[in-house]
Amino acid sequence: MIKLVLTGVWVCVVTLAAVYFSVQLATAPTTDPNAAKTPTQEFVKGEQINIPVISNDGVSGYFLTKVSFMMNKDKAKDLPLPLVELTTDQLFTLLVGNKMIDIAHPNSFKLDEFRSDIKKNMNERLGGDYIASVLVEQIDYLSKDEIRSNASGPVKKNMKPVKVVQGDPVPEGADKSTE
Structure with a gap:
C-alpha cells in the first residue's frame, strides 16, 4: 500500500514539474539572431526650411521643404556636425545650385534621385554611413507674386503652393528625436 501511495506522489511531482x-x-x-546583427534605427525629425529661388530678376519664389532621416541609433549620438545646418546646406545645393526642380514642369522631378543624392552627399560629409534613408515630408513652391498678393491685402487663406511631391509618412513606432 505504501508503494502505491509513493508511486502516486512521484507521478504527481513529475507531472507538475513537466507542466x-x-x-x-x-x-x-x-x-531573433538577426535582430542583434541589424542596428536599430532612429527617426530624426527635420525642420521646415525655406529656400529662395533666385533668377536674373532676383528672388522669384521660395521652396518650402521638410526632410527627415532614419539614422543608425548608435551613430546618431556621435554626429561630428550639426544635422540641421548640414541638411539646410545640402538642400540649398540641390535645389538652388543644381536646380533639380524645374518649376515650369514639377512632374519631371525625380524624387528617388533627390533622396539618393541627399543620402550620398550627407554620408560623405559626415564621414561614415550615418544616414540609412531620407524621408521627404514636404517640397512645395510659392511664387513671389503669390506671397505679395497675400501680403498686400487682407490675409487670404486660399494661397495654394505648388505641390512638388507628396510627403512620406512618418514611420510607425519609430523613435522620435529632434535635434
Whole structure:
C-alpha cells in the first residue's frame, strides 16, 4: 500500500514539474539572431526650411521643404556636425545650385534621385554611413507674386503652393528625436 501511495506522489511531482517547465518555455520571449546583427534605427525629425529661388530678376519664389532621416541609433549620438545646418546646406545645393526642380514642369522631378543624392552627399560629409534613408515630408513652391498678393491685402487663406511631391509618412513606432 505504501508503494502505491509513493508511486502516486512521484507521478504527481513529475507531472507538475513537466507542466511548469513547459509553460515557462512557451511564454519565454524568443530572441531573433538577426535582430542583434541589424542596428536599430532612429527617426530624426527635420525642420521646415525655406529656400529662395533666385533668377536674373532676383528672388522669384521660395521652396518650402521638410526632410527627415532614419539614422543608425548608435551613430546618431556621435554626429561630428550639426544635422540641421548640414541638411539646410545640402538642400540649398540641390535645389538652388543644381536646380533639380524645374518649376515650369514639377512632374519631371525625380524624387528617388533627390533622396539618393541627399543620402550620398550627407554620408560623405559626415564621414561614415550615418544616414540609412531620407524621408521627404514636404517640397512645395510659392511664387513671389503669390506671397505679395497675400501680403498686400487682407490675409487670404486660399494661397495654394505648388505641390512638388507628396510627403512620406512618418514611420510607425519609430523613435522620435529632434535635434
